[in-house]
Amino acid sequence: MNLDIIFKAKTPVKFGGAGKWKQDDASKLFSSSQSMKFSWVQGLICFDCGAAFDFQYLLKCTKCGGLLDLVYDLPQTNWADLTDNNFQGMWRFHKVLPIRNPAHIVTLGEGSTALIPAPRLARSIGIKSLYLKYEGTNPTGTVKDRTSSTAVSSAKQFGASAITVVSTGNAGASLATYAHRGEIPSVIFCYHRGDPIKMSHMSLMASKFCVFEGEYDDLIRSVDQCVEEGLAFDGGATRNSFKHEGKKTIAYEVTEALGTVPDFFFSPVAVGEIFIATYRGFDEMQQMGMVDRMPTLVCCQSMQAQPIVAAFQSGQPFRPTTIQPTIAKGVAVGDPGPKGPRVLEILRQHSGMALAVSDAEIQEAQSLLAESEGLWAGPTGVVSLAALIQAGRNKQIPSNSSSLCIITETGLTSPYPPAQGQVVKTSLEDVRRLFSCV
Numbered sequence: 001m002n003l004d005i006i007f008k009a010k011t012p013v014k015f016g017g018a019g020k021w022k023q024d025d026a027s028k029l030f031s032s033s034q035s036m037k038f039s040w041v042q043g044l045i046c047f048d049c050g051a052a053f054d055f056q057y058l059l060k061c062t063k064c065g066g067l068l069d070l071v072y073d074l075p076q077t078n079w080a081d082l083t084d085n086n087f088q089g090m091w092r093f094h095k096v097l098p099i100r101n102p103a104h105i106v107t108l109g110e111g112s113t114a115l116i117p118a119p120r121l122a123r124s125i126g127i128k129s130l131y132l133k134y135e136g137t138n139p140t141g142t143v144k145d146r147t148s149s150t151a152v153s154s155a156k157q158f159g160a161s162a163i164t165v166v167s168t169g170n171a172g173a174s175l176a177t178y179a180h181r182g183e184i185p186s187v188i189f190c191y192h193r194g195d196p197i198k199m200s201h202m203s204l205m206a207s208k209f210c211v212f213e214g215e216y217d218d219l220i221r222s223v224d225q226c227v228e229e230g231l232a233f234d235g236g237a238t239r240n241s242f243k244h245e246g247k248k249t250i251a252y253e254v255t256e257a258l259g260t261v262p263d264f265f266f267s268p269v270a271v272g273e274i275f276i277a278t279y280r281g282f283d284e285m286q287q288m289g290m291v292d293r294m295p296t297l298v299c300c301q302s303m304q305a306q307p308i309v310a311a312f313q314s315g316q317p318f319r320p321t322t323i324q325p326t327i328a329k330g331v332a333v334g335d336p337g338p339k340g341p342r343v344l345e346i347l348r349q350h351s352g353m354a355l356a357v358s359d360a361e362i363q364e365a366q367s368l369l370a371e372s373e374g375l376w377a378g379p380t381g382v383v384s385l386a387a388l389i390q391a392g393r394n395k396q397i398p399s400n401s402s403s404l405c406i407i408t409e410t411g412l413t414s415p416y417p418p419a420q421g422q423v424v425k426t427s428l429e430d431v432r433r434l435f436s437c438v
């Protein structure tokens with residue numbers, strides 16, 4: 001089997017053909033090399049037709065065009081055997097990540113983020129316990145760093161000469177940063193109304209920073225075409241199965257820290273990367289005998305962009321929708337591509353929940369999070385918490401249950417109305433008086 005797929009600029013990617021690969025054949029297909037031991041990844045499988053493919057960079061099924069995902073040879077194991085403390089952050093879980101040679105890892109220490117108990121918020125929502133997985137401490141302040149690390153590491157693994165993404169902010173800044181770290185040229189596109197701090201960050205890190213003013217869908221089509229021509233590695237969220245694996249480690253970290261899975265797991269959904277990836281993490285842990293159940297997965301969207309929530313609640317097939325502006329720009333997606341139906345399928349198969357929240361509910365969640373627990377997150381970052389607050393209000397979750405919300409970004413890179421501080425005089429007497437009323 002050819003493990004060294006060559007990926008050159010202006011050279012179309014050479015995809016392997018569909019095979020008849022099965023889990024049981026793994027030992028024959030993959031000899032016990034050192035790189036194999038580093039990762040348990042085996043190959044790719046198509047969700048739609050079941051075709052199996054050798055391990056390679058492949059964006060869609062060559063038989064039916066369907067969405068692909070990675071398959072691992074998962075033994076019965078435990079935390080001590082699964083984790084490797086010679087590595088930092090999410091790379092402690094390298095056995096369930098798709099990089100076969102540690103020399104290809106591009107990292108800035110992403111992962112191992114804090115799991116923060118939120119007892120005051122839990123009380124006000126009316127549930128037994130709440131934990132927040134706070135992703136704002138990742139190197140660029142967002143959960144995207146996990147997927148940027150696996151995307152850029154994969155680009156190195158397959159010898160890519162460049163990497164690209166179309167972004168509304170966080171994804172572009174994060175991917176450009178990791179590409180810079182990994183010395184891979186990046187071409188980063190950002191909507192001209194992106195957040196200024198994020199755009200400055202992108203322009204500093206990207207090899208080519210491009211601001212677009214036209215139709216988003218037109219640009220995506222053009223960039224996807226260039227990616228398929230092999231001009232750059234796909235750093236986008238809609239098709240690249242290597243990229244989303246980084247977010248899978250959230251499920252592992254949460255379960256390792258809690259010693260079990262929470263009853264409800266709230267994830268924001270735009271394209272569906274976090275939702276699908278964490279589902280995969282819980283599913284893998286079940287296969288390895290590390291947990292005996294799956295949490296109730298909750299898909300959280302903005303009311304202005306809720307194609308999955310609308311389909312789930314109406315019982316209809318998935319359909320892309322037209323979106324309206326929302327302050328949660330990171331979830332402003334009306335057409336998530338092939339991952340949209342996949343999220344819907346997981347929700348239906350596993351009796352999940354799907355909730356949409358308004359901008360007012362998002363702002364309320366931002367304020368409550370800051371006031372109750374001392375955490376400042378951006379609007380996109382609190383979509384999951386806003387959905388939990390709504391579910392609590394509507395009595396959709398039992399009061400004796402535990403919940404986890406992924407807080408996906410810091411609030412420090414998002415715009416917010418300027419603070420109105422108290423104007424004070426500087427004399428000792430005036431300053432002393434201020435302390436007397438604290």
Ligand SMILES: [Zn+2]
Nearest residue numbers: 046049061064
């Ligand atoms: Zn297929």
